[in-house]
Amino acid sequence: MKLVLALAFSWMSTVAVAAGGPTYPLESIQPDYDDKVSLQRGLATYSHYCMGCHSLEYQRYERTAMDLGIELDVMVQSIVPTDKKIGDLGSIAMPSKGAAEWFGAPPPDLTLVARKRSPDWVYTYLKTFYVDPSRPLGVNNKVFPKVGMPHVLEPLQGVQRTVCKEAPIRVNGSVQTDPISGQPLTENQCGILEVVDGTGQLTPAEYDQLIYDLVNFLEYVGEPSKAKSHDLGIYVLLFLMIFFVFAYLLKREYWKDVH
Numbered sequence: 001m002k003l004v005l006a007l008a009f010s011w012m013s014t015v016a017v018a019a020g021g022p023t024y025p026l027e028s029i030q031p032d033y034d035d036k037v038s039l040q041r042g043l044a045t046y047s048h049y050c051m052g053c054h055s056l057e058y059q060r061y062e063r064t065a066m067d068l069g070i071e072l073d074v075m076v077q078s079i080v081p082t083d084k085k086i087g088d089l090g091s092i093a094m095p096s097k098g099a100a101e102w103f104g105a106p107p108p109d110l111t112l113v114a115r116k117r118s119p120d121w122v123y124t125y126l127k128t129f130y131v132d133p134s135r136p137l138g139v140n141n142k143v144f145p146k147v148g149m150p151h152v153l154e155p156l157q158g159v160q161r162t163v164c165k166e167a168p169i170r171v172n173g174s175v176q177t178d179p180i181s182g183q184p185l186t187e188n189q190c191g192i193l194e195v196v197d198g199t200g201q202l203t204p205a206e207y208d209q210l211i212y213d214l215v216n217f218l219e220y221v222g223e224p225s226k227a228k229s230h231d232l233g234i235y236v237l238l239f240l241m242i243f244f245v246f247a248y249l250l251k252r253e254y255w256k257d258v259h
């Protein structure tokens, strides 16, 4: 039995490697639709740091304001660009052809990015920009190699670079431990991310929170009706339960004479 399991696992890991090669381990987050304050902070960060390049083509400002509990006039004053109305979609003025020439690739619309890539991917992406002088913009990214986007949040996070240092050995993302002492096994590794002290305005914990809020917001934008569909799901189940009772009674009524 153990052998069969071992074979099955080794086959599965071969398939996993064949599918994408060794990939950077993603950090896992739990988006929370009910945390309106987090969503509002995420929207603020988005409008400040991302909206200049990335549109939210499939979302109206008004919808965002209503779902996030923001007064419409506050939304108009602080978020909606002056040439836009509250009922407009979140498109932007940047010509995508020009943008493609400037960055090598046009900044994609972000309405559905959290669904396309997963919230974990977007979260890890925004945390793993690092200095790479060989790239045109001087930065590279761990989960998006050769990325064409500048590290726009660097003033907040600080300058992140890769170093060689003693670090825990990971196999498929999990830390390997010494079977006798239980201590993590380490070795000298290169490519480890490290923020240069004193170069960022935020502490690492504050930066993580900022990115969490931002990704939480992007996840909401990708499926704004999810909060509502949860409620609806409960009604549908209740309806089915009640309907079942009647259907059963009816069935008994019909078959009464047959038996």
Ligand code: HEC
Pocket: 045, 046, 049, 050, 051, 052, 053, 054, 103, 105, 106, 107, 108, 110, 113, 116, 117, 122, 125, 126, 146, 147, 148, 149, 150, 152, 153, 214
């Ligand atoms: C100066 C313009 C610019 C700004 C500002 C900017 N980006 Fe980007 N972004 C880009 C470009 C260009 C790409 C495409 C990179 C590529 O394909 O190589 C991109 C790609 C991305 C991607 C990957 C999309 C995918 O699935 O391929 C994500 C996610 C993203 N940006 C998020 C953000 C967030 C969040 C912000 C705000 C904190 C932001 N960007 C600010 C230019 C920008």
